[in-house]
Amino acid sequence: MIEVRNLTKKFNGFTAVDHISFDVKESEIFGLLGPNGAGKTTTIRMLSTLSRPTEGTATIGGYDIAKQDNKVRQQIGLVSEKMIMYDRLTAEENLRFFGKLYNIPQSTLNQRIDELLELVQLGQWKDAKVGTFSTGMRQRMNVIRALLNMPKVLFLDEPTLGLDPQSTVEVREFIKKVNRENRTTIILTTHMMTEADRLCDRIGIIDHGKIAALDTSTNLKKLVSGNDSTVLKLEIPNLTRKLVTKMESLDCVKSVSQENASHLKIHATGDKAFDTIIDALRAEKAKVNSVENLQPTLEDVFLNITGREMRDKADGKIQMPNHGPFRQQRRIR
Amino acid sequence: MIRMGAKTMISHSLRIAWKDLMELFRNRMGLVLLILMPIFMMTMVGFIYPSETSMNNVSIALVNEDTGVGGFNLSSIFITTLNSISEDADMMKLKDASSLEEVREMIQAGDAEGGIVISSDFTANIMGGQQGTITIVTDQSNPQMSAIIQTVLGEVIEQMGTALAQQNVAEQLNIDPGTALAVVKPFNVQVKGSVEGDFSYFDFIAPGIMAMTVMMSVMTGLPAAISHEREVGTLDGMMVAPINRLSVILGKTIAQMARGILQGVLILVLAITLFGVTVHGSILLVFALLLLGVFSFVGLGVVLTSFAKEQETAVMMMTTIMFPMMFLSGVFFPIEQMPWFMQAISRALPLTYVADALRKVMVLGADIPMLTTELAILIGFGTVMIAVAVPVFKRAMTR
Numbered sequence: 001m002i003e004v005r006n007l008t009k010k011f012n013g014f015t016a017v018d019h020i021s022f023d024v025k026e027s028e029i030f031g032l033l034g035p036n037g038a039g040k041t042t043t044i045r046m047l048s049t050l051s052r053p054t055e056g057t058a059t060i061g062g063y064d065i066a067k068q069d070n071k072v073r074q075q076i077g078l079v080s081e082k083m084i085m086y087d088r089l090t091a092e093e094n095l096r097f098f099g100k101l102y103n104i105p106q107s108t109l110n111q112r113i114d115e116l117l118e119l120v121q122l123g124q125w126k127d128a129k130v131g132t133f134s135t136g137m138r139q140r141m142n143v144i145r146a147l148l149n150m151p152k153v154l155f156l157d158e159p160t161l162g163l164d165p166q167s168t169v170e171v172r173e174f175i176k177k178v179n180r181e182n183r184t185t186i187i188l189t190t191h192m193m194t195e196a197d198r199l200c201d202r203i204g205i206i207d208h209g210k211i212a213a214l215d216t217s218t219n220l221k222k223l224v225s226g227n228d229s230t231v232l233k234l235e236i237p238n239l240t241r242k243l244v245t246k247m248e249s250l251d252c253v254k255s256v257s258q259e260n261a262s263h264l265k266i267h268a269t270g271d272k273a274f275d276t277i278i279d280a281l282r283a284e285k286a287k288v289n290s291v292e293n294l295q296p297t298l299e300d301v302f303l304n305i306t307g308r309e310m311r312d313k314a315d316g317k318i319q320m321p322n323h324g325p326f327r328q329q330r331r332i333r
Numbered sequence: 334m335i336r337m338g339a340k341t342m343i344s345h346s347l348r349i350a351w352k353d354l355m356e357l358f359r360n361r362m363g364l365v366l367l368i369l370m371p372i373f374m375m376t377m378v379g380f381i382y383p384s385e386t387s388m389n390n391v392s393i394a395l396v397n398e399d400t401g402v403g404g405f406n407l408s409s410i411f412i413t414t415l416n417s418i419s420e421d422a423d424m425m426k427l428k429d430a431s432s433l434e435e436v437r438e439m440i441q442a443g444d445a446e447g448g449i450v451i452s453s454d455f456t457a458n459i460m461g462g463q464q465g466t467i468t469i470v471t472d473q474s475n476p477q478m479s480a481i482i483q484t485v486l487g488e489v490i491e492q493m494g495t496a497l498a499q500q501n502v503a504e505q506l507n508i509d510p511g512t513a514l515a516v517v518k519p520f521n522v523q524v525k526g527s528v529e530g531d532f533s534y535f536d537f538i539a540p541g542i543m544a545m546t547v548m549m550s551v552m553t554g555l556p557a558a559i560s561h562e563r564e565v566g567t568l569d570g571m572m573v574a575p576i577n578r579l580s581v582i583l584g585k586t587i588a589q590m591a592r593g594i595l596q597g598v599l600i601l602v603l604a605i606t607l608f609g610v611t612v613h614g615s616i617l618l619v620f621a622l623l624l625l626g627v628f629s630f631v632g633l634g635v636v637l638t639s640f641a642k643e644q645e646t647a648v649m650m651m652t653t654i655m656f657p658m659m660f661l662s663g664v665f666f667p668i669e670q671m672p673w674f675m676q677a678i679s680r681a682l683p684l685t686y687v688a689d690a691l692r693k694v695m696v697l698g699a700d701i702p703m704l705t706t707e708l709a710i711l712i713g714f715g716t717v718m719i720a721v722a723v724p725v726f727k728r729a730m731t732r
């Protein structure tokens with residue numbers, strides 16, 4: 001569906017996106033994961049024809065983003081980081097305005113507006129001004145606006161940024177629904193590991209304008225841990241020295257660390273490591289209160305690949321001054 | 334195919350214009366200001382500017398040093414006449430003073446704006462067949478007022494002198510006063526305008542203000558509107574749609590133009606109702622000229638829009654350009670009064686020609702054939718600017 005080849009964007013000598021290449025399959029949810037300033041937004045802007053690449057090409061549904069930009073525009077929808085919405089217009093007026101720009105016939109448009117508003121439970125707010133909406137409502141509006149032209153490809157730039165947990169869940173569910181029901185190909189950017197993990201079929205980790213790794217979440221995690229590594233955290237009230245020694249003696253166990261009087265952390269390898277350990281514990285009559293299978297997170301993956309931690313903790317994204325003409329890219333570091 | 338393209342482009346432009354106007358009309362505060370601005374502009378310019386040489390309740394210190402001859406005092410007749418003139422026209426308030434020094438002090442203290450000193454030998458000189466001296470004292474710190482006082486008082490005294498002379502000549506030569514006047518003042522000067530009717534400073538200024546307001550609306554409104562949408566992100570929503578990039582600029586121009594014309598109409602209505610301005614030419618032509626004015630400006634506005642990356646910069650850039658344009662295009666002052674280099678700059682500004690053409694139509698009742706130079710320059714300027722602006726804008730939008 002999307003083919004990206006050596007796509008590059010330079011702003012006054014600063015390379016925001018550096019020769020990236022990747023493919024996105026039809027009806028897949030593809031995530032671009034990376035810290036602020038990694039080049040995610042710039043990539044999305046180039047793919048959605050808002051910004052012209054300095055070098056390289058990309059095609060969407062077979063159309064070149066630079067040479068056939070209007071053909072590309074016909075089949076894409078964009079949910080930008082900023083709300084694309086006029087506060088002084090009502091929900092319906094907003095949708096109608098943008099719908100008309102796509103030359104959607106009047107009757108089709110009317111129907112679609114109603115359907116979309118109902119889809120996100122905003123039907124009763126049809127005639128209310130968008131300026132009076134809550135952030136969650138606005139973001140839902142923002143998403144359905146991008147669906148007016150029934151796009152084959154939907155771009156979402158940080159779709160859950162600044163939303164409360166409930167709205168975040170709602171928006172994520174909606175994205176999944178759109179993907180499932182309309183078979184819409186979705187490209188989303190995020191700096192949140194959990195979001196990429198939960199939503200995306202495949203994830204491209206982007207850092208300093210380059211794609212550092214690209215695969216499914218599971219496969220990315222295997223990059224860190226190797227194929228068959230298991231980390232278990234066990235709570236055993238009747239923990240004894242003998243039990244620890246017994247665990248250490250198992251072939252599959254690489255290391256055992258006792259964290260406190262009742263907690264053990266065991267690193268093991270091999271397909272049957274989990275079973276072996278549990279069996280051994282049973283044999284020793286250990287009373288196991290809880291078992292936690294510690295998986296490597298995307299955080300670990302990012303750390304492993306880039307050699308530094310991703311600044312995931314920051315809840316707000318540092319805003320770029322603006323996009324578009326004569327945009328000055330500041331290196332935020 | 335091309336015709337289809339043009340049609341959809343126009344329909345998209347109208348959509349965008351409609352959307353912009355909806356936003357405008359739902360912004361109450363903005364709407365109030367939109368209406369207040371021309372009202373302020375008109376009243377301000379209309380009432381503050383000195384309407385040529387009129388004096389209104391100006392304090393004048395009067396010193397009568399005349400000692401008279403044998404109890405007879407010509408100066409008192411002079412003062413009585415002066416008093417009656419000033420009372421009739423509400424021109425001045427006479428304040429008594431004792432000497433030239435006191436007059437100067439009064440002017441310094443701000444108690445008087447000018448003074449008249451009648452010399453001590455006033456009666457004696459006139460009776461003795463010599464000229465009597467009257468000194469007019471002016472306040473140099475206020476050149477405009479000083480000039481007005483000089484002119485008005487000079488004229489009043491001159492007239493009184495003529496009347497006196499006429500009377501003397503009639504008596505001495507024993508002829509009727511009419512003939513005597515012809516002897517004393519052989520020339521009768523009459524001023525007639527090229528068009529019948531009363532004209533004031535408003536007639537001069539109203540067309541200019543109209544032109545300026547409409548231009549300003551478009552020039553400041555266009556970049557501000559586009560950079561605002563860029564900043565809040567809504568511009569992306571339009572740019573990501575399969576529309577011609579020019580629809581955006583065209584739509585915004587239509588909206589801003591509508592806003593400007595609305596203000597223009599308001600000014601015209603105010604000028605006619607409040608300030609007694611009469612439009613001698615065709616109103617239709619007036620609006621056609623305003624539209625042409627906008628056309629000549631749009632290109633420049635678009636170029637600047639393309640360069641301004643945020644709203645703040647855009648507005649600042651516009652103000653920098655608008656301010657000199659306001660004063661150099663003959664809206665407030667005739668360009669003929671300016672030094673040659675300023676006149677040269679003035680002739681390079683499209684607003685000059687819009688104001689000029691509007692004035693010709695509104696005041697002189699001119700028709701299209703008399704405006705060919707202005708029209709040619711405006712169309713030329715507009716076409717060149719738009720030819721420059723279109724590629725610049727297209728490039729700027731996909732950076």
